[in-house]
Amino acid sequence: MDKAVEIKKLYYKIDNKTILENINFEIYKNEFLAIIGPNGGGKTTLLKMIIGLLKPTSGKIKVFGLKPEEARKKVGYLPQRRHFDMDFPINVFETVLMGCYHAPLQDYTQEDKERVEKWLERLDIINLKDERLDNLSGGQLQRVFLARALVKEGELLLLDEPTSSVDPLFQERFYELLDELKQKMAIVMVSHDIGMVATHVDRIACLNQRLFAHGPPREALESIEDVYKCPIELIAHGIPHRVLREH
Numbered sequence: 676m677d678k679a680v681e682i683k684k685l686y687y688k689i690d691n692k693t694i695l696e697n698i699n700f701e702i703y704k705n706e707f708l709a710i711i712g713p714n715g716g717g718k719t720t721l722l723k724m725i726i727g728l729l730k731p732t733s734g735k736i737k738v739f740g741l742k743p744e745e746a747r748k749k750v751g752y753l754p755q756r757r758h759f760d761m762d763f764p765i766n767v768f769e770t771v772l773m774g775c776y777h778a779p780l781q782d783y784t785q786e787d788k789e790r791v792e793k794w795l796e797r798l799d800i801i802n803l804k805d806e807r808l809d810n811l812s813g814g815q816l817q818r819v820f821l822a823r824a825l826v827k828e829g830e831l832l833l834l835d836e837p838t839s840s841v842d843p844l845f846q847e848r849f850y851e852l853l854d855e856l857k858q859k860m861a862i863v864m865v866s867h868d869i870g871m872v873a874t875h876v877d878r879i880a881c882l883n884q885r886l887f888a889h890g891p892p893r894e895a896l897e898s899i900e901d902v903y904k905c906p907i908e909l910i911a912h913g914i915p916h917r918v919l920r921e922h
């Protein structure tokens with residue numbers, strides 16, 4: 676199978692604290708992969724390495740055979756929203772257009788603008804096109820950032836907790852959209868919604884500093900208690916889950 680991402684012997688340390696330890700892993704084209712694990716387990720850090728925002732302390736990471744920063748034009752990225760400065764005076768259309776960024780001093784094209792319109796329509800936020808971001812609700816904002824990640828129509832889509840704060844109806848539509856998109860691209864999604872991902876993704880990777888398991892949902896979830904370091908009840912078919920003890 677063709678590889679979108681290849682990770683070998685990857686370590687990441689900050690101030691002598693090991694955040695990621697000996698990660699060996701591949702992500703294939705046209706697969707929908709979820710990364711799950713407890714808070715602070717290193718999921719966001721790993722996504723940032725795939726997009727080239729952070730460099731490994733040691734080890735190798737290749738995206739479509741290139742260094743991550745060289746492959747960026749093929750990669751759409753939805754960061755965790757808390758990192759965005761909401762006071763920045765920018766409207767919805769301009770925010771999504773930023774997702775088409777090519778290179779310094781290179782203007783956006785008419786085609787870029789048409790793609791923005793298309794994704795605003797698809798995510799049902801075309802009516803918000805001229806709104807400033809600080810006027811939007813949390814769920815509306817999340818859709819705007821999703822549109823920004825999707826507008827590039829790249830070959831790899833990285834989503835860091837994409838369904839946080841969107842309503843259940845949109846969540847369902849969003850998963851349908853991802854099912855369609857994975858025909859054309861690889862999708863990597865960080866999520867805490869184990870039940871939801873178990874029913875929608877091809878493969879789950881369980882990360883807590885180390886990669887505990889990766890495989891089809893049922894197989895990967897067998898190691899779930901090791902990953903979370905507490906008992907978790909998984910109802911058959913991998914749907915709802917319950918943490919039985921605080922961790």
Ligand SMILES: Nc1ncnc2c1ncn2[C@@H]1O[C@H](COP(=O)(O)OP(=O)(O)OP(=O)(O)O)[C@@H](O)[C@H]1O
Pocket residue numbers: 689694712713714715716717718719720721
């Ligand atoms: N800039 C930084 N300086 C020091 N430590 C950091 C920094 N960024 C992240 N960390 C630490 O790295 C670890 C992994 O963080 P990361 O955000 O990747 O986890 P996560 O699995 O995405 O967590 P969550 O589920 O809470 O979003 C945490 O212990 C965090 O405190």
